[in-house]
Amino acid sequence: MGLALVRATLSDWRCAHELEVGFSPAMTVLVGPNASGKTNTVEVLQLLTAGTSFRRPSPADLVRQGCEAGRAELRLEGDGRVVDVACIATVSSRRFTRNGKAVRPSAVPGTLLSVLFTPDDLDLVKGPAKGRRGEVDGFGSQANAGFSRVCRAYARSVEQRNRLLKDPACDLSVLDAWDASVALGGATLLYHRMGLVRRLAPLVQEVYGDIAGGERLEVAYRCTVPGVEEGMGRDAMAAAMAAALAAGRADDLRRGATGVGPHRDDVDFSLEGRPLRTFGSQGQQRTAVLAWKLAQVRFAEERLGERPVLLLDDVMSELDGTRRSAVSSYVDTGIQTVVTTTHLGYFDSETLAGAEVVPYGEHA
Numbered sequence: 143m144g145l146a147l148v149r150a151t152l153s154d155w156r157c158a159h160e161l162e163v164g165f166s167p168a169m170t171v172l173v174g175p176n177a178s179g180k181t182n183t184v185e186v187l188q189l190l191t192a193g194t195s196f197r198r199p200s201p202a203d204l205v206r207q208g209c210e211a212g213r214a215e216l217r218l219e220g221d222g223r224v225v226d227v228a229c230i231a232t233v234s235s236r237r238f239t240r241n242g243k244a245v246r247p248s249a250v251p252g253t254l255l256s257v258l259f260t261p262d263d264l265d266l267v268k269g270p271a272k273g274r275r276g277e278v279d280g281f282g283s284q285a286n287a288g289f290s291r292v293c294r295a296y297a298r299s300v301e302q303r304n305r306l307l308k309d310p311a312c313d314l315s316v317l318d319a320w321d322a323s324v325a326l327g328g329a330t331l332l333y334h335r336m337g338l339v340r341r342l343a344p345l346v347q348e349v350y351g352d353i354a355g356g357e358r359l360e361v362a363y364r365c366t367v368p369g370v371e372e373g374m375g376r377d378a379m380a381a382a383m384a385a386a387l388a389a390g391r392a393d394d395l396r397r398g399a400t401g402v403g404p405h406r407d408d409v410d411f412s413l414e415g416r417p418l419r420t421f422g423s424q425g426q427q428r429t430a431v432l433a434w435k436l437a438q439v440r441f442a443e444e445r446l447g448e449r450p451v452l453l454l455d456d457v458m459s460e461l462d463g464t465r466r467s468a469v470s471s472y473v474d475t476g477i478q479t480v481v482t483t484t485h486l487g488y489f490d491s492e493t494l495a496g497a498e499v500v501p502y503g504e505h506a
């Protein structure tokens with residue numbers, strides 16, 4: 143069965159002085175007007191499950207204005223276990239604890255997998271490639287601690303190589319060593335990323351079809367390293383990476399940066415064979431992002447045997463009625479879901495009857 147959210151307790155955290163929110167094992171709807179603190183609660187749920195926040199706050203942002211420290215705590219229960227995860231922020235620092243013991247932020251993911259959708263996620267389709275790479279790496283890292291190590295190791299190697307490339311006294315034999323490290327790290331990251339996107343793609347297509355009807359959404363990893371192809375083994379990828387680094391070395395030395403590797407790759411979304419970014423309507427783009435997120439939930443359940451928690455921040459407001467009810471029935475399938483809204487009318491009465499409704503602001 144796995145762990146599930148039971149309650150969140152916030153003290154002097156963002157706009158909350160003292161707040162306790164209990165969660166249903168099925169759906170919890172946080173309802174209230176704009177700026178009543180709903181997203182702040184969702185942010186806590188992401189921070190204490192994934193170890194990161196989509197808002198990338200400084201510690202001071204998390205502490206209630208005028209206070210010296212803030213605390214957010216999450217109670218998780220399941221499989222006969224109780225786990226308390228907390229974050230204590232001051233204006234200059236942030237630390238995490240699990241069952242009262244200090245843990246590193248990198249040790250937070252893995253306890254309970256979470257998948258978050260926010261309105262900003264539209265950038266996944268419309269924004270730069272960095273966001274799409276980050277999305278794949280973020281989900282991969284939550285699903286598998288090894289993935290996170292691979293990402294960090296590759297980023298460090300590229301950083302060191304770039305530093306050397308910028309050095310006017312660059313020692314080419316040392317550069318050879320960094321090339322080998324970047325080639326191996328890059329190939330390992332490519333192998334993981336391409337494998338993950340390959341397995342997610344059919345699920346995304348299926349979910350999109352369920353929500354939007356007949357249209358065919360395709361998702362594919364676009365590798366920019368010459369010679370790297372789908373289905374290739376890691377050694378062959380490392381050889382292709384090494385060859386590409388060697389071929390690009392003169393340019394890299396001139397630019398002082400590594401011009402080839404998975405840090406330049408992208409994930410393509412296309413609808414009926416046309417790029418979603420330029421051809422899709424706002425609603426189609428939003429539905430595609432939602433399908434990508436719901437596919438992560440399905441992947442976690444079917445492939446990893448985990449029961450993730452789904453966090454949906456303001457998902458309903460820009461979908462039409464048909465898509466809204468498709469989403470409602472989708473999340474009404476036993477996945478623990480926390481959804482924020484300004485308007486309960488977006489949900490049908492059947493969905494609301496089985497949900498815990500938590501009022502915020504003037505609704506409270």
Ligand SMILES: Nc1ncnc2c1ncn2[C@@H]1O[C@H](COP(=O)(O)OP(=O)(O)OP(=O)(O)O)[C@@H](O)[C@H]1O
Binds near residue numbers: 157205
């Ligand atoms: N450190 C802080 N101290 C005090 N208030 C803060 C702090 N950080 C954020 N806030 C305030 O918290 C309020 C609630 O923000 P939040 O994003 O949770 O609202 P929301 O209910 O999700 O609104 P919306 O429906 O508009 O998305 C905002 O007015 C914001 O300015």
